[in-house]
Amino acid sequence: MPDTSNAALELLSPAQMAAADRAAIETGTPGITLMENAGRAVADTVLNRFPDAKRVLVVCGTGNNGGDGFVVARLLAERGVEVSVELIGSRSRLGGDAALAFEALDADLVLSDVPDDATFDVIVDALFGAGLNRAITPTGAVSAVIGKLLQSGSSRHAASAIADINASGVPVVAIDLPSGIDGATGQVLGRAIEAHTTVTFFRYKPGHLLLPGRSHSGERVLAQIGIDDAVLAKSGFTAHRNAPALWRADYPVPKLDGHKYHRGHCVVISGPAQFGGAARLAATAALRVGAGLVTVASPPDALPAHASQLTDIMVAPVEDKAALEALLADTRLNGVALGFGLPPDAATRDTVLAVLALGRRCVLDAGALVAFADAPKSLFDAISSADSDVVITPHDGEFARLFPDLTDNPSKLVRAKTAAERSGATVILKGADTVVASPKGDMSVNDNAPPWLATAGSGDVLAGTVAGLLTQGMPAFAAASAAVWLHGEAANHLGPALVARELETGLQRVIQHHIHGWTAERTQGNNTHD
Numbered sequence: 001m002p003d004t005s006n007a008a009l010e011l012l013s014p015a016q017m018a019a020a021d022r023a024a025i026e027t028g029t030p031g032i033t034l035m036e037n038a039g040r041a042v043a044d045t046v047l048n049r050f051p052d053a054k055r056v057l058v059v060c061g062t063g064n065n066g067g068d069g070f071v072v073a074r075l076l077a078e079r080g081v082e083v084s085v086e087l088i089g090s091r092s093r094l095g096g097d098a099a100l101a102f103e104a105l106d107a108d109l110v111l112s113d114v115p116d117d118a119t120f121d122v123i124v125d126a127l128f129g130a131g132l133n134r135a136i137t138p139t140g141a142v143s144a145v146i147g148k149l150l151q152s153g154s155s156r157h158a159a160s161a162i163a164d165i166n167a168s169g170v171p172v173v174a175i176d177l178p179s180g181i182d183g184a185t186g187q188v189l190g191r192a193i194e195a196h197t198t199v200t201f202f203r204y205k206p207g208h209l210l211l212p213g214r215s216h217s218g219e220r221v222l223a224q225i226g227i228d229d230a231v232l233a234k235s236g237f238t239a240h241r242n243a244p245a246l247w248r249a250d251y252p253v254p255k256l257d258g259h260k261y262h263r264g265h266c267v268v269i270s271g272p273a274q275f276g277g278a279a280r281l282a283a284t285a286a287l288r289v290g291a292g293l294v295t296v297a298s299p300p301d302a303l304p305a306h307a308s309q310l311t312d313i314m315v316a317p318v319e320d321k322a323a324l325e326a327l328l329a330d331t332r333l334n335g336v337a338l339g340f341g342l343p344p345d346a347a348t349r350d351t352v353l354a355v356l357a358l359g360r361r362c363v364l365d366a367g368a369l370v371a372f373a374d375a376p377k378s379l380f381d382a383i384s385s386a387d388s389d390v391v392i393t394p395h396d397g398e399f400a401r402l403f404p405d406l407t408d409n410p411s412k413l414v415r416a417k418t419a420a421e422r423s424g425a426t427v428i429l430k431g432a433d434t435v436v437a438s439p440k441g442d443m444s445v446n447d448n449a450p451p452w453l454a455t456a457g458s459g460d461v462l463a464g465t466v467a468g469l470l471t472q473g474m475p476a477f478a479a480a481s482a483a484v485w486l487h488g489e490a491a492n493h494l495g496p497a498l499v500a501r502e503l504e505t506g507l508q509r510v511i512q513h514h515i516h517g518w519t520a521e522r523t524q525g526n527n528t529h530d
Contacts (some may be wrong), residue, residue, distance in 0.1 A: 008222060008233055009246055011239040011445065012203045014130040014183040020202060023231040026193035030098040034225050035064065038175070039071025039101070041223035042199045046076065046122055046173050048218075053121035055082045057170075060129040061179075062089040067098030068175045069126025070105045077109060084120070085431045088127060088158055109371065120170055125193045127158065129176040130183030130205045135190035136162065162191045169197035177207055180217040185411040186210030186433070194218075202227045204241055209445040210412055211433045216304065242444040244514060247482045251515065252290055252472035257354055264291030265333045267316075267360075268464065269351065270325070271341025271367065273302040278340035278366070280306065281457050281500055282464030283313050286337065288507045289468040289486070297327060319356050321347075327477055329357050335471030336360045337463055339368030346371075352379070359387040361470040364425070365463040369394055373401035376423075384424035389476035393428045393463050397402050413443055426476040428466070431457065438477040446481075449488035450496075458502025462487045465507065486510055 012020060025031050048054065058073040060066035070085065077083045087110060094102050109314055128136070136159045162180055165172060172195045177183050180192030183205040198217040200208060201224075207213035208220055240246050243404055266286045270279035287294045297318040298306050306315045309412075318324045327333065336355050342348045348371040355362055369392060372379040379402070383390045399419070400407045406415045416429040416437035429435045432454070434446040466486055469479035490506025491498060493513075498506070 008203055009174045009240045009243055009260040010203050010235075010237050011209070011241055012235060014133075014205060016235040016237055017130060017202065017205065018182075020231045020235055023234060024227040025056050027228070029226050032100050034227070035067050035097045035101055036071055037225035038068045038201050040075060041201070041225065042068065042072045042173065042175055043079070044224075045197060045199050045221050046072070046124065047079065047081075050122050050171065052274065053399035055084070055120045056121040056124060056450075058083060058085045058124040059127055059165070060085060060087050061097065061158075062087070062093040062258055063129065063131075064096070064098050065129035065175055065179075066094075066126050067096075067101040068129075069124060070098070071398065072124055072126065072175070073109055074101075074105050077106060080474070083109050084118075088161065106378060112425070113341065123165055123168070123170050124173045125165070125172050125174040125179050127162070127179035127193075130200075130207065132177075132182065132189060133184075136180050136192075136264055139395045159191045162193055164238060166194045172218075174198040174217070176200050177213070181207050181213040181216055182410070183207040183213075185413075186213030187410050188212055188216070192216050196222060199223055201225045201515070203232075204235075206411075206413055206445060209241060209447045210435075211431070214433060214447060234247070237392055238417075238441050239443040241444060242446040242448075242481050242485050243520065244482075244485065246444060247474075247485075250474050250478040251482060252469065252474050254290070260292030261332065263290055264335055264473065265293040265295065266291040266335040266337065266467050267328065267333050268294065268296050268340065268467070268472040269318070269336065269338035269342070269355075270302050270306065271300045271343070272299055273305050275341025276302040276305050278460040280309060280313075281460040281504075282337055282340055282365075282467065283310065284501075284504050285461045285464030285507065286335075286468030286471065287312055288504050289465050289483075289511070290484065291335070294468075295327075295333070297324060297456065321350050324351060325354055325358070328355070328360065334361060335363075335467050337363040337365065337467035338459055339363075339365035339463070342367035342371070344370040344373065349375075349378075353382050356388075356390065357390075358383045358387040361388050361476075362386070362389075363391045363393065363463050363467045365393045366398070368400055369398050372487065376402045380423045380425075385386045386424075389470060389479075390425040391428060391466050391470065391476055391480050392423065392425045393430060393459065393466070395459065398494035399429060402480050413437075417441060417443055424479050428462070428480050428484060430462070434488075436477065436480045437485060440477075442477050444477075444481040444484075445490060446484045448485060448492060450491050452496045453488060453491040455498065455500055456486040458487070458491075458503060461500055461503045461507075489514070 060069035174195035178193035186207040268283040295314040328367040416435040420427040465483040
């Protein structure tokens with residue numbers, strides 16, 4: 001389950017975290033103190049989550065992650081828990097703070113053999129930390145304990161030990177990251193622990209939020225271990241966990257003395273009648289998140305369907321590019337969303353280029369992106385030349401059509417960031433772990449989307465939500481991040497079995513529950529309200 005707090009949004013790569021550790025040590029905090037604090041946080045978590053645990057196995061590697069494990073074992077033993085420690089690898093490889101932590105450990109806790117009737121209530125994974133950058137293969141150090149517990153052989157390599165731990169059914173508390181997860185990308189490096197709970201330190205790593213690392217992490221616990229926040233300025237981080245604190249200051253709040261025209265006029269361009277539902281979903285979402293007015297620009301064949309189903313939203317007949325340009329000649333129509341049900345053809349390309357040339361704040365979705373699959377540079381050039389913010393919302397398939405050379409990169413952060421730099425647009429690379437990236441290098445990773453959000457039409461609601469916020473003047477990166485978070489939270493409020501049209505009701509609940517309080521605070525300070 002995600003940590004729903006707004007604290008500590010910065011995401012640090014393993015290299016940046018290592019630099020933070022070094023900076024803390026250089027400013028006077030001994031490394032063994034950081035290790036003791038980390039071990040204490042893990043031991044506390046074990047006792048809090050599993051208060052009835054009698055026997056705990058701590059499986060340790062030879063690096064600092066193993067050192068944290070030695071501290072956990074010592075502290076649990078001091079608190080009356082029956083603890084066993086297995087060291088994966090040779091004691092001769094222990095060095096630095098890990099060696100100090102091992103020396104402080106009661107030698108009787110370190111297993112040389114396992115009784116045939118041994119059972120454990122909890123396993124602590126202290127094999128590898130966030131810095132693991134190579135695949136775990138059966139050529140590693142030997143583990144005898146888990147294999148014997150499962151009666152699957154007396155000589156087990158690290159990869160086999162991980163498989164056996166996962167198969168044991170015993171809940172696992174992982175230190176820093178589940179062993180086998182790449183801290184930078186969230187990818188599985190050969191084989192990875194499936195943790196019940198993961199305790200990490202100072203700041204989350206991308207691998208805690210990006211899939212499949214998020215699925216392997218279980219409940220996440222963030223512990224502070226004595227590293228000063230001041231080191232963040234030196235870390236060079238650019239990514240954040242997406243949460244309201246990231247964009248709350250930019251969220252648009254209507255003024256008491258304002259009116260609907262102050263909140264912008266969003267135009268949603270519709271495809272033909274048989275695909276008109278997508279445009280209606282987007283338009284309704286744009287209105288729900290606060291756009292003052294919304295108009296669906298409709299081809300003639302879809303006009304009756306839109307007019308009969310839209311009550312609060314205007315409909316304008318737009319037969320071709322010239323008619324659209326005539327509609328948008330009114331500069332009060334300041335936001336545009338398009339791609340919904342549009343075919344990926346030359347006419348759609350012309351429509352997109354015309355909208356970009358007019359300098360409107362714009363969201364490009366679905367057909368508006370795929371139409372440029374054979375000539376993505378022409379789209380990117382037009383975006384870069386546009387005198388306005390542009391947001392594109394590809395899922396993985398659409399992304400591959402526009403950025404085929406990026407699809408093999410294992411880092412979703414790198415893919416999104418590179419795409420934003422290349423295209424000139426703010427990119428929402430969709431998925432259960434949606435990444436938002438701006439052309440300036442800012443990134444956010446979303447982790448609140450439930451699996452039932454993957455339903456037909458939900459992407460149309462997301463695009464409309466972005467458009468509604470852009471239309472009100474919210475900066476593109478903030479608007480995209482806010483829309484993604486609101487979208488996921490709306491689905492959480494609704495629960496399983498939702499359909500896309502219900503997300504508008506979910507957005508209403510989320511805005512009332514989460515955002516009304518902020519606007520009340522800001523009303524007291526600047527005479528505004530939501």
